[in-house]
Amino acid sequence: MTEKKIRVLVAKPGLDGHDRGAKVVARALRDAGMEVIYTGLRQTPEMIAEAALQEDVDVVGLSILSGAHMALTPRVMELLKANGQTHVKVFLGGIIPDEDLQRLKEMGVTGVFGPGASTEDIVRDVRMALAG
Amino acid sequence: MTYSQSVLDGDRLALARLLTQVENDSAEGRAALIELFPYTGRAHLIGVTGSPGTGKSSLVNQLTLHYRKTSGKRVAVVAVDPSSPFTGGAVLGDRVRMRDLSGDPGVFIRSMATRGSLGGLAQSTANMAQVFDAAGFDIVIIETVGAGQSEVDVARLAHTTLVVEAPGLGDDIQAIKAGILEIADILVVNKADRPGVENAEKALKSMLELAHPAQRVFKHHGTYMSESVPANKVEAGLWIPPIQRTISTEGRGIVELADAIARHLTHLTQSGGWAIRERARLEVELDALIRETLVSRFRETVPQQQYEDVLERIVQRELSPWEAVKMLMQK
Ligand code: B12
Ligand SMILES: Nc1nc2c(ncn2[C@@H]2O[C@H](COP(=O)(O)OP(=O)(O)OP(=O)(O)O)[C@@H](O)[C@H]2O)c(=O)[nH]1
Ligand SMILES: [Mg+2]
Numbered sequence: 021m022t023e024k025k026i027r028v029l030v031a032k033p034g035l036d037g038h039d040r041g042a043k044v045v046a047r048a049l050r051d052a053g054m055e056v057i058y059t060g061l062r063q064t065p066e067m068i069a070e071a072a073l074q075e076d077v078d079v080v081g082l083s084i085l086s087g088a089h090m091a092l093t094p095r096v097m098e099l100l101k102a103n104g105q106t107h108v109k110v111f112l113g114g115i116i117p118d119e120d121l122q123r124l125k126e127m128g129v130t131g132v133f134g135p136g137a138s139t140e141d142i143v144r145d146v147r148m149a150l151a152g
Numbered sequence: 153m154t155y156s157q158s159v160l161d162g163d164r165l166a167l168a169r170l171l172t173q174v175e176n177d178s179a180e181g182r183a184a185l186i187e188l189f190p191y192t193g194r195a196h197l198i199g200v201t202g203s204p205g206t207g208k209s210s211l212v213n214q215l216t217l218h219y220r221k222t223s224g225k226r227v228a229v230v231a232v233d234p235s236s237p238f239t240g241g242a243v244l245g246d247r248v249r250m251r252d253l254s255g256d257p258g259v260f261i262r263s264m265a266t267r268g269s270l271g272g273l274a275q276s277t278a279n280m281a282q283v284f285d286a287a288g289f290d291i292v293i294i295e296t297v298g299a300g301q302s303e304v305d306v307a308r309l310a311h312t313t314l315v316v317e318a319p320g321l322g323d324d325i326q327a328i329k330a331g332i333l334e335i336a337d338i339l340v341v342n343k344a345d346r347p348g349v350e351n352a353e354k355a356l357k358s359m360l361e362l363a364h365p366a367q368r369v370f371k372h373h374g375t376y377m378s379e380s381v382p383a384n385k386v387e388a389g390l391w392i393p394p395i396q397r398t399i400s401t402e403g404r405g406i407v408e409l410a411d412a413i414a415r416h417l418t419h420l421t422q423s424g425g426w427a428i429r430e431r432a433r434l435e436v437e438l439d440a441l442i443r444e445t446l447v448s449r450f451r452e453t454v455p456q457q458q459y460e461d462v463l464e465r466i467v468q469r470e471l472s473p474w475e476a477v478k479m480l481m482q483k
Contacts, residue, residue: 047243053240066255073164075168076168
């Protein structure tokens with residue numbers, strides 16, 4: 021029996037082309053021993069939820085630098101729930117103003133990381149969210 | 153409800169979860185495989201392998217689109233990428249090229265890391281394919297990077313194996329390993345929009361001649377056929393791998409490729425090759441299971457300490473491994 025691997029979907033929803041952060045995070049999670057499914061740019065919430073389901077991931081990581089996070093994130097959360105993936109933890113990164121943090125938490129987002137966030141912190145929080 | 157019943161009922165979340173169990177080789181996964189086994193043996197397994205970056209995922213994307221547009225067939229994709237040998241993690245990026253397939257309930261894509269398991273990769277891929285087969289997918293496409301023995305083993309699972317090459321990968325011939333060419337049922341020269349297609353095709357053709365020295369391969373109606381083999385013999389059981397050109401980014405050559413795959417399938421069923429491949433595959437699987445079961449049964453009878461002691465004596469060269477086996481197995 022092989023050990024259970026943490027599987028993470030890293031996705032870029034919307035029309036936002038900033039993909040450096042998503043790639044940095046994907047690599048950091050890989051280096052921490054996780055299996056990261058990278059979907060590439062311009063994903064709709066529907067595509068993200070479908071991929072999360074097919075890949076049976078433990079974590080969905082959204083990278084949004086376009087300012088559209090308050091529209092895209094709740095839609096992804098809704099679809100995950102509709103698919104029965106309520107156990108999936110959602111992390112968000114990118115340009116997220118502080119005033120949105122409270123509402124994102126209320127939506128069920130587990131963690132939010134902005135520019136300059138350390139990848140060690142991201143790895144630690146992902147592990148903690150799944151252990152808890 | 154058990155996993156297997158839900159999977160047979162078409163529950164996609166159950167299917168996804170079961171694939172995880174099967175990949176982890178858990179007790180639940182094994183139990184489900186047993187229950188699902190009677191429902192397997194129907195899907196056409198297509199292996200897609202070749203050097204990194206030759207356009208395998210783009211090709212799988214186009215082929216799947218083609219099948220979905222021209223037939224009611226349901227298609228599953230297992231996309232295998234290497235795990236890092238240092239951290240055990242992986243970035244699985246094949247989905248990036250398959251975005252056209254999203255939103256289609258007749259398609260299911262699953263990414264898989266090699267997990268550095270010795271020989272276990274072929275087994276777990278075979279098990280994943282069996283789950284899709286039982287779940288009613290008519291075609292299961294398995295994408296692997298044709299880099300090493302384990303990938304060759306995976307490609308061997310397939311009924312039809314495509315080996316994908318592309319022009320401009322350094323010295324064209326170097327890019328492809330002889331061992332991989334031997335498992336090709338169809339050779340694909342992708343990126344045919346790039347300069348150097350002719351050379352790549354020529355290189356493949358001469359390698360084919362080396363791999364099939366008994367036949368002289370020549371071009372006939374756009375596909376390569378052997379001239380020393382009369383047409384009736386081709387029908388009677390010899391398959392000469394055709395070389396197909398494609399441009400996956402534009403969807404060119406895909407219809408012709410799908411035709412070649414269909415011809416290979418017909419050939420397999422008519423020549424008895426399908427049954428032979430199934431039998432060979434199941435025999436390998438049975439042997440592996442017997443070996444595994446015997447080893448674990450045997451290990452249960454030997455206390456760990458005794459095993460360690462014997463191992464230590466071998467390390468000290470007091471005992472040869474052959475004598476050790478005799479000693480351990482005698483009681
Ligand atoms: C580089 C850059 C670009 C590059 C992008 C190259 C690329 N392929 O990524 C280019 C030049 C193409 C570009 C273009 C544009 N940009 Co720009 N760009 C930047 C810049 C300077 C840095 C972004 C970056 O790469 N950072 C490095 C990475 C590593 O950091 P990061 O993405 O923030 O990721 C970290 C965290 O956010 C977090 N994280 C990120 N994703 C995830 C995901 C998960 C799951 C987790 C856990 C964590 C996490 O962890 C990462 C590591 O610390 C920022 C300003 C800034 N300081 O952020 C503007 C910025 C993002 N851009 C901006 C704008 C407006 C644009 C343009 C619209 C400009 C224009 N008018 O044309 C275009 C749009 C392009 C498009 N198609 O989307 C604005 C966005 C404003 C907003 N959201 O309100 C910014 C904030 C600049 C500004 N202050 O105005 N840009
Ligand atoms: N010009 C051209 N580019 C292509 C073609 N097919 C694929 N590509 C490009 O080649 C690159 C690699 O394509 P992929 O489909 O990811 O190749 P792959 O073989 O699956 O790659 P790995 O899984 O990483 O080994 C991408 O940038 C594609 O857009 C083609 O027919 N012509
Ligand atoms: Mg690929």
